[in-house]
Amino acid sequence: DAMVIQNPRYQVTQFGKPVTLSCSQTLNHNVMYWYQQKSSQAPKLLFHYYDKDFNNEADTPDNFQSRRPNTSFCFLDIRSPGLGDAAMYLCATAGVGYNEQFFGPGTRLTVL
Amino acid sequence: EDQVTQSPEALRLQEGESSSLNCSYTVSGLRGLFWYRQDPGKGPEFLFTLYSAGEEKEKERLKATLTKKESFLHITAPKPEDSATYLCAVRYHNAGNMLTFGGGTRLMVKP
Numbered sequence: 001d002a003m004v005i006q007n008p009r010y011q012v013t014q015f016g017k018p019v020t021l022s023c024s025q026t027l028n029h030n031v032m033y034w035y036q037q038k039s040s041q042a043p044k045l046l047f048h049y050y051d052k053d054f055n056n057e058a059d060t061p062d063n064f065q066s067r068r069p070n071t072s073f074c075f076l077d078i079r080s081p082g083l084g085d086a087a088m089y090l091c092a093t094a095g096v097g098y099n100e101q102f103f104g105p106g107t108r109l110t111v112l
Numbered sequence: 113e114d115q116v117t118q119s120p121e122a123l124r125l126q127e128g129e130s131s132s133l134n135c136s137y138t139v140s141g142l143r144g145l146f147w148y149r150q151d152p153g154k155g156p157e158f159l160f161t162l163y164s165a166g167e168e169k170e171k172e173r174l175k176a177t178l179t180k181k182e183s184f185l186h187i188t189a190p191k192p193e194d195s196a197t198y199l200c201a202v203r204y205h206n207a208g209n210m211l212t213f214g215g216g217t218r219l220m221v222k223p
Contacts, residue, residue: 004155031209042199042213043156050209090155094209099144101211103155 003027004104006091012110013081021076021107023091032074033101034066035090043090049074078109086111115139118200118214125221128189133198133217136182141205145183147176148199150216156199190221 005024013019023032030051035043047056049068063085065077078085088108092101115138125131137145144163148156160169162178169176173194175186185198197218201211 006155040216040218042215045210048209088153092155099203099209100146100158100161101209102158103148106153106155108153 004091004093004102006089006104006107008107009105010108010110012112013078014112015082016080019078019081019109021078021089021091021109023074023076023104024072025091025093025104026072027093027095027102028071029093029095029102030071031094031096032068033092033094034064034074034076035092036085037088037090037106046076081109081111083111085109116200116202116212116214118198118217120217121215122218123220125187125190125219127191127221127223130186130188130190132187133185133219134182135185135200135214137200137202138181139202139204139212143203143205143207145178146201146203146211147174147183147185148201150197150199152197159198187219190219192221192223195219195221 007022033048034046037043045057046060047066063079068074088106090106091104094101117136119134144161146161147159149159150156160176165180167178173188177184197216199216200214
């Protein structure tokens with residue numbers, strides 16, 4: 001089945017220790033998104049790619065970076081995680097001309 | 113300012129007790145309204161897309177409707193497995209592929 005896959009599902013890191021979260025998709029969608037979701041809150045868009053064109057939200061901290069080496073993969077790098085970065089990180093995709101975004105299962109990040 | 117507001121924030125129902133969740137929006141140039149279901153610790157699962165006032169979509173016990181200012185998600189005879197957070201999101205003109213999410217409604221259905 002076509003799907004959005006996120007790895008790992010759970011990530012524990014130490015304060016200030018860089019961490020990379022991974023997303024892959026078999027939907028061949030042009031657009032990939034990274035969201036941050038904290039407990040009982042709506043997903044908050046961090047950035048998205050339209051093909052290789054990177055779009056950063058204005059309030060996304062510089063601590064968050066992203067890479068998309070090809071259509072299928074996208075990475076979220078957190079350079080120096082703080083306690084406030086503990087959250088669920090969601091990857092989503094959308095095809096050109098389609099409105100729906102399809103989400104992966106998420107990566108739960110814990111910062112110690 | 114473009115906004116999406118969901119109500120109530122939380123809803124507790126008895127099994128079989130039908131009810132509706134509300135999503136009101138103040139965006140200009142609606143390009144689509146989306147309903148998602150999210151279970152604890154998981155990513156949102158796509159349910160419906162609505163594009164124009166008067167449109168309705170159904171799936172099992174769920175029915176989504178749309179007016180010019182709001183959308184309702186009707187749940188008929190809910191079961192405990194319908195317990196989840198239901199998220200509403202809109203895509204509007206000039207927002208490209210971006211979605212604006214509401215805060216969600218946490219639904220709990222008691223047996």
